[in-house]
Amino acid sequence: MAEIRGLSPFLESSEKRGTVPPGARIARGVGREPRSTSIAPAAEPLTPNPWFAAWSLCQREWVRFVRQRNRVFGAFGQPLIFWILFGAGLGPTGGVSYKEYFFPGTLVLILLFTAIFATISIIEDRREGFLQSVLVAPVPRWSMVLGKILGGTLIAVAQGALFVLLGYTLGFHWGPLALLGIVAWMVLVSIALTSLGFLLAWRMESTQGFHAIMSVLLMPMWLLSGAFFSGADSWIRYVIAANPLTYGVAGLRRLVYWGAGADSVQLAGLPEMWLCCLITAAFAAVAFLLAWKISSQRTTGDLL
């Protein structure tokens, strides 16, 4: 420590600022286990574990989310208001009250909004410079993509779970198994939506551009997923059947009515569960792979 002290404020240690008398730390270090003074550099350069790096970036997403409270209102509040207002204003659909019919759709809307807000942060990361330091770190690109997408998924599922609790007010009585199924399904759908958001956000230089995408692509995708209406009697049902998100909503609807008979009125006309699983898993896998692929392309926005 001696050679460090007195060099300059840049090199100062706590001794110099007077919080600890000079030499006190050294003396204390002798008496106790030497703690937190210095550590020898590794002989070989360190090799990071890409999974651990991804987990670290995922935690960062969560911490940032918790510290920006207004994001909670945007992603959770708006769907909740839709649910209450539409539930009050629209009549029974598919044999149940609209509030009940709209429940899985609202849940998916919460996941969609949260996933989108989470991936918009890639634009902020780029603009604020944080991304640059990740891009020159010795971790593969998929590690960065995974961190971002896991982070978005975690936030989305946490907010979705909050909304699921409201389901008990509708008279649902999910057991632990049904709840587990619903949460697992939310994870899968969130991975798909966050990856899609990443794919769209990666090349964007401003968040304004993302709002346009939101209005013309993501909202219609949600509207035409069977979340809002089944469209069974109209040509629109073909569009709905071609929308991968339809199977995310349908799978959730089936899980919400866990234990109801296969011929129950609530499940009439829905795609089979195996099909929902297959398509939603494929949606998530393809979106993730495309997000990974696009992230290895350079954009001018990498350079500040």
Next chain:
Amino acid sequence: MLSETQSAAIETHGVCHRYGDRVALGGLDIAIHTGEIFVFLGPNGGGKTTLFRLLSTLIPLQEGEARILGFDLRRESRAIQRRIGVVFQAPSLDKKLSVAENLTHQGHLYGLSGRTLDVRQNEMLARLGLSDRRRERVETLSGGLRRRVELAKGMLHWPRLLLLDEPSTGLDPGARSDLWDYLEHIRREEGVTVVLTTHLLEEAEKADRIAILNEGQLVALDSPEALKATVGGDSITIQSSDPEALAAGIRERFGCPASVVGGATRLEQPGGHEWIARLVEAFPGRIESIMLGRPTLEDVFIDRTGHRFWREKEEVGVG
């Protein structure tokens, strides 16, 4: 000093880079020795930042060859990334996180974790005088403190080579001198090679060696003293109402080279003080002011490029 081993920390051969049609770097050959403090000096747009991005692995190498710490930049960038520390000009900290949290994530990205990371983090915070700031959010810190966190971040994983892009930008003179103390410290104590870019002439003076970049070309490469010694003696700068005519008059009368740079007549001669008297007597009434200067890096720059470091737009034709 560890710098006695003259193996190259960075070696480039014919490195070119283009943005569309614009040539940012035109065939660069440079060798930077292990353990030296090396500065790329040049005006904005000279190619420094492009070179920095190439060396830091941020953008791919288009043309030419480069080896960093013995590894091929094109094929072994992961090995390079593990061994270099990078401090960008633009801040790279997450402002919503605390100082310690920023370092923790950085550590995880570079393979540090657990107790090793704790100890190393504390060490870096103490060394940069940030120990009592560790829990503060970066958004609440001043520019000088943030730059220190950037340095701690860049040095966390014991890099052998530290790259810094315009590290003094936005720092007051005190913080700037602290920064240099720290850079000299890591070079001396840890043998770290330090490579930085700057557009500040006075900053470049502190380097072991300087490469001057102008319009994508290397125009000079040597120690500051050696470069200044190449300029022909003292510089004399004369302000007058007609600098061209005055320069012509000097050339005719004394038979020595005189040129117009930046709207002033300029000549370089040994024994400049004698020339002042001679010139004032020779051109009575025509000289508004006359200035004698020891050679500076700016004189080197003018000597090599024919124009001022900070030139006005209309002077472009002169170069």
